[in-house]
Structures are given as C-alpha cells and as structure tokens.
Amino acid sequence: xxxxxxxxxxxxxxxxxxxxxxxxxxxxxxxxxxxxxxxxxxxxxxxxxxxxxxxxxxxxxxxxxxxxxxxxxxxxxxxxxxxxxxxxxxxxxxxxxxxxxxxxxxxxxxxxxxxxxxxxxxxxxxxxxxxxxxxxxxxxxxxxxxxxxxxxxxxxxxxxxxxxxxxxxxxxxxxxxxxxxxxxxxxxxxxxxxxxxxxxxxxxx
Numbered sequence: 730x731x732x733x734x735x736x737x738x739x740x741x742x743x744x745x746x747x748x749x750x751x752x753x754x755x756x757x758x759x760x761x762x763x764x765x766x767x768x769x770x771x772x773x774x775x776x777x778x779x780x781x782x783x784x785x786x787x788x789x790x791x792x793x794x795x796x797x798x799x800x801x802x803x804x805x806x807x808x809x810x811x812x813x814x815x816x817x818x819x820x821x822x823x824x825x826x827x828x829x830x831x832x833x834x835x836x837x838x839x840x841x842x843x844x845x846x847x848x849x850x851x852x853x854x855x856x857x858x859x860x861x862x863x864x865x866x867x868x869x870x871x872x873x874x875x876x877x878x879x880x881x882x883x884x885x886x887x888x889x890x891x892x893x894x895x896x897x898x899x900x901x902x903x904x905x906x907x908x909x910x911x912x913x914x915x916x917x918x919x920x921x922x923x924x925x926x927x928x929x930x931x932x933x934x
Contacts, residue, residue: 731758745782749775749791756794760801769798786827789818793831809838829858830867837874845882852878865901869909872898873916880923888924895920 734754737743743751756771776791792815799808812835819828836851852875859868872894879891895917902913 731755734758745778746784746787749778749782749784749787752778753791753794760794760797763801765798765801769795772798785818785822786824789815789822789824789827789831792818793827793834796834805838805841809835809842812838825858826862826864826867829855829862829864830870832858833867833871833874836871836878840874840878840881845878845884848878849875849882866905866909869898869902869905869913872901873912876916876920880919888920892917892920892924 731754734751738748738751752771752775756768756775759765759768759771772791772795776788776795779788779791792811796808796811796815799805799811812831816828816831816835819831832851832855836848836855839845839848839851852871856868856871856875859871876891876894876898879887879894884890895913898913899910899917902909
C-alpha cells in the first residue's frame with residue numbers, strides 16, 4: 730500500500746487533502762510494522778497537508794493517528810495534547826461518534842496519569858453520547874475502560890461499579906463478537922476476581 734501511495738505522491742497538482750490521505754496510508758503502514766519513528770514522520774506530513782487543506786475532520790483524524798504513535802512510544806503528555814486538539818476539531822465539525830470515541834481515549838490518558846476524577850467525567854460524557862448513537866463497538870471500549878478505572882481507583886463502591894460496567898461492556902459486545910467480546914470477557918473476569926469471585930473469574934478467563 731505504501732509503494733502505491735508513494736507513486737501517487739509523485740504526481741503533480743495533487744490536492745492537499747489527497748496528499749494528507751496518501752501520507753496517512755504511509756504512516757499506518759509503518760505503524761503496523763512497529764516502526765513508530767518512521768510512522769511519526771509520515772503522520773506529521775499528513776497532518777501538515779490536512780491543515781493546508783483546511784479540513785478540520787481530517788486534521789482531527791491525523792492528530793488521532795499521531796496520538797497512536799505517542800501511545801506506543803509512551804509519550805503521554807504529547808498524546809494528551811494531540812487528543813485534546815482532535816476533540817476540539819471533532820466538536821467543531823459535529824462528528825459525534827468520533828468525538829465520543831476520542832473522548833474515551835482522553836479518559837484513558839487521564840486514568841494513566843492518575844487523574845481519576847477527570848477520567849471518570851470524560852468516560853461518562855463519552856458513554857452518554859455513545860448510548861445516543863449507533864456506536865456499540867466504541868461503547869464496549871468505553872464501558873470496559875470505565876470498569877478498569879474503578880478497579881484501579883477504588884472509590885466508594887468501586888468494585889461494584891467496576892463489575893457493573895464490565896457487565897454492560899459484555900452485554901454490548903456479545904452481538905459484535907471478535908476482539909470486543911474478548912476485551913469485555915477479560916474485563917469482566919478481572920472485575921469478578923476483584924470482588925472475590927475467583928472461580929467465576931477463572932471461568933470467564
């Protein structure tokens with residue numbers, strides 16, 4: 730895919746948006762080959778072209794892609810900056826599903842930073858939006874990570890809330906199957922085990 734994209738990039742008079750799309754193909758190619766430095770160079774070019782094209786939606790998508798690199802290289806502050814800017818742009822253009830899923834990503838970052846209350850707020854805002862839209866795959870991710878937040882944070886009734894959202898994740902994942910079902914089963918197993926139901930946790934694992 731990258732070879733084809735690079736050939737296309739040699740053509741004259743390509744629009745800025747088309748260049749952004751082609752550089753994104755190149756960046757994803759290197760990202761999935763686990764060369765994050767090479768991916769970052771290409772995502773930077775995609776982002777610059779998207780900004781030149783004055784396309785907020787693709788600019789947000791490019792920031793989201795670059796945040797993936799920051800996540801894999803453990804650059805949490807940079808990941809948060811790009812994610813927050815992507816959120817601003819998705820809100821600007823009114824793409825609710827992408828806004829909500831990116832908000833889940835921001836909540837995960839805040840969780841990692843130990844900012845549990847802010848993470849909880851973001852998860853619940855994301856969850857509210859996802860419940861209002863046909864975005865069950867994103868909802869599974871949100872519910873599972875919200876459950877995980879409560880396991881780590883352990884506020885009052887934390888283990889009960891963790892189990893509740895693990896169950897909700899599993900319910901949303903069953904019609905989807907695949908990796909989402911695996912994610913939800915794994916989280917439900919962890920929540921059951923934390924509640925002291927080790928046998929049930931093992932059964933689910």
